[in-house]
Amino acid sequence: MGIVGVYQTKYEPRKIFDSYPELVFEVSSKVLAEAGLTIEDMDQIVTNSQDFWDGRTISNRTVSEACGSVLRAESKVAMDGSFAVFYAAMRILSGCYDSCLLVSHCKMSEGSPHLINNAMFDPLYQRILGFDELATCAMQAKRYMHKYGINEEQCAKVAVKNLQNGRKNPYPHRAMDVTVGQVMSSEMLADPIKALDAYPITDGACAVILAIEEKARKWSPQPVWITGIASRLDSFYLGDRDLAEVASLELAAKKAYNMAGVTNPRREIDLVELSDFYSYQELLWLEGMGFCQRGEAGEMIAKGITALNGELPVNPSGGILSGNPVTVAGAVRVAEAAIQVMGKGGKRQVPNVNRSLATGFGGSWWSDAMILSRTP
Amino acid sequence: MNEKGGSLLLAEFDAKFPYDYSAGRYASYFLKQLRDHKRIMGIRCPKCQKVFVPPRPACGYCFVKNGAWVDMGDEGTLWGYTVVQFPFLDPMTGVERPIPYGYGFIALKGAATRLQHFVTASDLNKLRIGMRMKAVFKEERAGNMLD
Numbered sequence: 158m159g160i161v162g163v164y165q166t167k168y169e170p171r172k173i174f175d176s177y178p179e180l181v182f183e184v185s186s187k188v189l190a191e192a193g194l195t196i197e198d199m200d201q202i203v204t205n206s207q208d209f210w211d212g213r214t215i216s217n218r219t220v221s222e223a224c225g226s227v228l229r230a231e232s233k234v235a236m237d238g239s240f241a242v243f244y245a246a247m248r249i250l251s252g253c254y255d256s257c258l259l260v261s262h263c264k265m266s267e268g269s270p271h272l273i274n275n276a277m278f279d280p281l282y283q284r285i286l287g288f289d290e291l292a293t294c295a296m297q298a299k300r301y302m303h304k305y306g307i308n309e310e311q312c313a314k315v316a317v318k319n320l321q322n323g324r325k326n327p328y329p330h331r332a333m334d335v336t337v338g339q340v341m342s343s344e345m346l347a348d349p350i351k352a353l354d355a356y357p358i359t360d361g362a363c364a365v366i367l368a369i370e371e372k373a374r375k376w377s378p379q380p381v382w383i384t385g386i387a388s389r390l391d392s393f394y395l396g397d398r399d400l401a402e403v404a405s406l407e408l409a410a411k412k413a414y415n416m417a418g419v420t421n422p423r424r425e426i427d428l429v430e431l432s433d434f435y436s437y438q439e440l441l442w443l444e445g446m447g448f449c450q451r452g453e454a455g456e457m458i459a460k461g462i463t464a465l466n467g468e469l470p471v472n473p474s475g476g477i478l479s480g481n482p483v484t485v486a487g488a489v490r491v492a493e494a495a496i497q498v499m500g501k502g503g504k505r506q507v508p509n510v511n512r513s514l515a516t517g518f519g520g521s522w523w524s525d526a527m528i529l530s531r532t533p
Numbered sequence: 534m535n536e537k538g539g540s541l542l543l544a545e546f547d548a549k550f551p552y553d554y555s556a557g558r559y560a561s562y563f564l565k566q567l568r569d570h571k572r573i574m575g576i577r578c579p580k581c582q583k584v585f586v587p588p589r590p591a592c593g594y595c596f597v598k599n600g601a602w603v604d605m606g607d608e609g610t611l612w613g614y615t616v617v618q619f620p621f622l623d624p625m626t627g628v629e630r631p632i633p634y635g636y637g638f639i640a641l642k643g644a645a646t647r648l649q650h651f652v653t654a655s656d657l658n659k660l661r662i663g664m665r666m667k668a669v670f671k672e673e674r675a676g677n678m679l680d
Contacts, residue, residue: 176557182591182598196596212552222593267553281544 158249159373159380160529161366162192163492168329168361168480171266177211178223180362181262185224188364189258192376196225199366200254204233205241205261207484209273224260237432238363238488239517239525243388245367255369261488262362270358279394290434291355295347297400298437302349304401305452307440309349313340314458315436316353316478322465323475325504331357331480340436354436359482363489370533381495384512385417385528403445406516406524410446413526419512423448423469426528427510428497430490432518433476434483439463442516443471446526465505473497473505487517494529559588562602568676573605573668575644583645587678607668609641609648616657625679633657639666650678 164187166172166180175183181204189195202224204217213219217226217233224231232248234241238261245257274289301307314337323332335353343352366376373380389412391405392398410422419425429446433439440454448469449457457463463471472478474493477486494515496502516526556564559576566572575586580595584603591598614637623630637652637660654660674680 171555173555174558176555176560176590179557179559179590186591186596186598209550212550212554222589222596223591225593225596227593227596264555267555269551272548272550276548276550280546284546285544 158369159382160495161368161373161377161380162188163365163495164188165328165363166361168359170358172360177219181220181260182223184362184364185260188366192366199258200256201230202226203241203245203257203259205238207235209276210263210268212268237517237519238485239491242491243386243525246383249369255372257367259365261485263482263484264360265358265482266360292347294435295350298349301401301441307455310337311455311458312354312436313337315439316340319472319476319478322473323479326475329475329480332475350435356434356477357480359480361482361485363485363492365492379499381498382530382533384530385413387412388525390523406445409524409526413528417528426512426514428470428507428513430494430515433478470507473507490515498529498531559590563588564676567680568674571670575603575605577601577603584643585646586644586648605641609639609666611637611662611664611666612640612647613638614652614660
């Protein structure tokens with residue numbers, strides 16, 4: 158099965174004119190229009206949003222008309238968008254549905270990110286300590302650097318690369334040309350994560366159309382085939398595992414590579430879109446996906462291997478660091494990886510893309526991997 | 534409870550989660566019309582011609598953007614109702630709403646959907662489905678549904 162269309166809103170720090178239905182109707186109607194399809198062509202809708210971010214429970218209720226799910230099958234995924242794509246794919250592969258309109262939305266500007274992130278933790282042991290995503294990721298970064306010898310300058314290089322890549326992408330809002338020095342001297346948030354190492358508050362939405370093989374071939378001259386897909390969870394309690402290890406991603410990636418028949422990812426994957434909520438994550442995930450040995454991702458970026466014109470471009474879109482909302486960010490990784498296979502990347506297009514890899518990550522405890530290909 | 538003499542602790546969490554919603558283009562217009570002109574506005578679907586109040590950006594039945602605004606007037610019929618008799622803490626004001634009070638679905642003239650709001654009468658026991666209802670506005674209005 159494959160992807161036949163994607164659409165993204167411009168990502169902005171605050172989309173003040175858009176209520177959730179307006180945001181969702183924009184991407185839903187436009188992704189269909191651009192693909193030359195109508196809502197009647199869609200067997201099912203998968204929505205992707207989070208109650209706490211939207212400030213209401215059953216957050217899909219608000220957008221049900223806006224995504225065309227009235228009197229149609231609809232299901233909501235409250236995880237990072239890449240898992241929503243995985244879930245939509247599963248529903249199609251189950252044989253129950255032929256197609257899917259997937260819509261992911263989030264407005265980080267409307268709630269309090271610290272409180273919302275804090276709420277994911279166990280109330281008795283962790284929430285009461287005021288933990289949030291930033292603090293726990295900072296601890297992971299420290300652990301990773303200590304164990305594998307990665308340093309802050311290497312992470313800063315990731316930020317420099319991605320923020321610069323973002324300038325070639327019309328959608329994100331925080332793309333810019335910065336130096337390693339500027340990243341290193343940006344405001345310290347939680348050691349070692351500094352302001353430019355962290356993703357900005359962002360609002361936006363993204364839609365993806367998936368379809369079973371026969372329909373994908375009918376609807377698109379070059380469908381983007383999903384040839385490998387896997388998801389793995391880790392233990393939820395953070396103290397259990399060595400945060401410098403990425404067991405869930407390693408397992409998910411191996412499974413996806415097996416499915417797609419990839420034996421040498423470094424050579425067979427043409428580009429990677431991964432979740433860089435914080436700059437250190439790019440290095441950690443690359444190692445977890447087997448693109449290099451543990452501790453070597455710092456060298457990869459120093460040598461320019463992951464640059465836009467490098468041997469293995471990583472985040473040609475500019476990544477989450479350039480400005481993607483949480484939740485939607487995972488769907489954007491899939492959308493951008495698909496755009497590259499379609500050849501529609503414009504200024505950020507990587508030449509000769511046959512296979513791209515998109516990965517998502519969420520809630521500090523799960524990962525998934527999806528391989529997209531020009532050939533089924 | 535365990536026999537070793539201890540008892541289970543309970544943890545109370547009382548967290549405030551502030552939200553700053555964008556009303557969006559459609560709700561903003563609707564609420565401003567309530568506040569500035571005491572007008573209840575609905576919106577019409579260009580395809581099926583249904584009028585929705587309160588307004589929404591798209592018609593879910595046709596999956597098209599809604600089009601023309603319609604002044605719904607201030608009269609309708611009571612389509613459904615209840616009279617609430619139990620006291621509970623009003624989350625909007627932090628105080629207990631005085632009971633009894635009525636909630637109703639009001640079918641405004643020409644609307645395809647019923648408006649949900651408070652309903653009242655000189656005698657709440659006299660509320661009946663099919664009754665004619667008239668909208669009552671506050672003197673000082675803030676631009677929200679309580680106007």
